[in-house]
Amino acid sequence: MTLKPRLSDDEVINSDVAKSATIPSKYYTDPELYKLAQERIFARSWQYATETDRLKVPGQVISWTMGEGGLNEPLMLTRDNDDKLRCLSNVCTHRGALLVESDCHLKQIRCRYHGRRFSLDGQFQSAPGFEDVCNFPAPSDNLPSVPTEQFDKFIFASLHPAFSFEDLIGDMNKRVGFLPLKQSQFSAKDSRDYVVNANWALYCDNYLEGLHVPYVHPSLTQLLDTKNYTTEIQPLSILQVGGAANPCDAFDLPEEHPDYGKSIAAYYYFLFPNMMWNFYPWGLSINLVLPMAIDKTRIKFITYIWDESRMAQYSPTDIDKTEREDEQVVELVQKGVRSRLYDRGRYSKHWEDGVHHFHSLLLKYLSLE
Numbered sequence: 274m275t276l277k278p279r280l281s282d283d284e285v286i287n288s289d290v291a292k293s294a295t296i297p298s299k300y301y302t303d304p305e306l307y308k309l310a311q312e313r314i315f316a317r318s319w320q321y322a323t324e325t326d327r328l329k330v331p332g333q334v335i336s337w338t339m340g341e342g343g344l345n346e347p348l349m350l351t352r353d354n355d356d357k358l359r360c361l362s363n364v365c366t367h368r369g370a371l372l373v374e375s376d377c378h379l380k381q382i383r384c385r386y387h388g389r390r391f392s393l394d395g396q397f398q399s400a401p402g403f404e405d406v407c408n409f410p411a412p413s414d415n416l417p418s419v420p421t422e423q424f425d426k427f428i429f430a431s432l433h434p435a436f437s438f439e440d441l442i443g444d445m446n447k448r449v450g451f452l453p454l455k456q457s458q459f460s461a462k463d464s465r466d467y468v469v470n471a472n473w474a475l476y477c478d479n480y481l482e483g484l485h486v487p488y489v490h491p492s493l494t495q496l497l498d499t500k501n502y503t504t505e506i507q508p509l510s511i512l513q514v515g516g517a518a519n520p521c522d523a524f525d526l527p528e529e530h531p532d533y534g535k536s537i538a539a540y541y542y543f544l545f546p547n548m549m550w551n552f553y554p555w556g557l558s559i560n561l562v563l564p565m566a567i568d569k570t571r572i573k574f575i576t577y578i579w580d581e582s583r584m585a586q587y588s589p590t591d592i593d594k595t596e597r598e599d600e601q602v603v604e605l606v607q608k609g610v611r612s613r614l615y616d617r618g619r620y621s622k623h624w625e626d627g628v629h630h631f632h633s634l635l636l637k638y639l640s641l642e
């Protein structure tokens with residue numbers, strides 16, 4: 274049998290996109306690499322948690338599983354009695370019971386297994402039956418706290434951040450910070466989950482290039498101004514700017530904006546490793562790429578609207594169709610990369626520099642001890 278032709282044993286891709294081969298297919302199929310990505314990439318990156326509208330007043334508590342299906346880290350977000358937002362471990366420091374199972378309003382957190390209590394900032398308060406225990410309570414009896422950051426009203430957390438939040442969102446903030454994000458309202462009818470039978474990184478690869486658009490989404494091609502479609506590579510993010518074919522669909526950019534004078538219909542931000550923040554004149558669509566298994570990924574679409582009157586071009590049925598077209602092709606790739614006869618390809622210099630950058634980041638963070 275002819276096995277996969279290997280271009281080279283060197284798995285580090287070339288920093289020049291025109292000279293580089295794509296990453297070997299084992300990055301999408303090897304269970305060990307999948308596990309390594311959870312610890313070295315997902316546990317060390319910033320993940321979107323929720324928005325401040327859900328934690329308006331002291332006492333509000335939200336349970337949140339970071340990386341549902343993958344990392345599966347049980348956390349909770351609280352607004353404590355000093356009005357401070359916190360992200361805490363949702364695991365009791367006694368014998369590990371989950372503390373909070375749904376959104377609630379509390380004065381303190383009480384474990385329902387043996388009654389241990391914590392304040393909303395995670396400090397141990399009391400534990401019935403522990404009267405004669407030595408060196409108790411110790412700092413390890415408090416709930417571990419997880420770093421959080423905010424982009425406008427949107428809250429992110431990271432278990433062990435390998436890079437700063439500012440480095441992740443700095444450029445995005447400069448370009449879209451002028452939008453009325455605070456006034457945006459969550460739209461349940463425009464938000465949904467999809468499940469794709471493919472590796473999480475394949476879904477990201479597909480998002481990061483426009484080369485497939487005329488083939489996979491022929492109906493979209495008429496709407497997009499492909500001449501005005503650009504990609505900008507930032508250290509930890511990749512921006513695709515969609516030009517407006519019709520000036521009525523463009524953002525009203527303020528004079529001091531770096532893109533003032535251009536006709537822009539959308540800013541598509543990919544934030545490493547697994548988030549897409551798509552900004553339109555009417556609102557924002559966040560897509561979270563959540564690995565559930567090596568070949569199964571949940572895509573969470575979360576939509577916020579600030580100007581319904583500008584949604585004329587937006588059609589939920591078109592969005593759904595585009596998503597199904599992407600999913601189908603990504604699932605085909607998942608079957609293809611398992612082949613014994615395929616290992617690596619090449620990048621289009623013009624269209625796939627975003628994919629190349631994403632792969633460089635994958636390799637960099639996977640090899641970080």
Ligand code: FES
Pocket residue numbers: 365366367368369370384385386387388389
């Ligand atoms: S596990 Fe929480 S008090 Fe025992």
Ligand SMILES: [Fe+2]
Pocket residue numbers: 479485486489490599
């Ligand atoms: Fe697509």
